[in-house]
Amino acid sequence: xxxxxxxxxxxxxxxxxxxxxxxxxSLVNALERAEEKTTDEVTISKSxxxxxxxxxxxxxxxxxxEQRFD
Numbered sequence: 001x002x003x004x005x006x007x008x009x010x011x012x013x014x015x016x017x018x019x020x021x022x023x024x025x026s027l028v029n030a031l032e033r034a035e036e037k038t039t040d041e042v043t044i045s046k047s048x049x050x051x052x053x054x055x056x057x058x059x060x061x062x063x064x065x066e067q068r069f070d
Contacts, residue, residue, distance in 0.1 A: 018024040051059060 018027065
């Protein structure tokens with residue numbers, strides 16, 4: 001797994017159309033308030049690994065409803 005901050009790029013690469021001036025101001029205000037907020041340090045306590053497409057059915061027990069979490 002990759003170290004550091006991981007975020008889906010699709011969630012931050014969006015086009016937006018601002019049609020009214022007050023909506024633009026609201027967006028700028030929200031971004032400025034978000035920049036001021038602090039976040040708590042997060043420690044991942046469980047191990048994780050990447051799973052290939054062909055491993056998913058095996059991991060979740062194919063179609064019998066049985067789940068495997070090793």
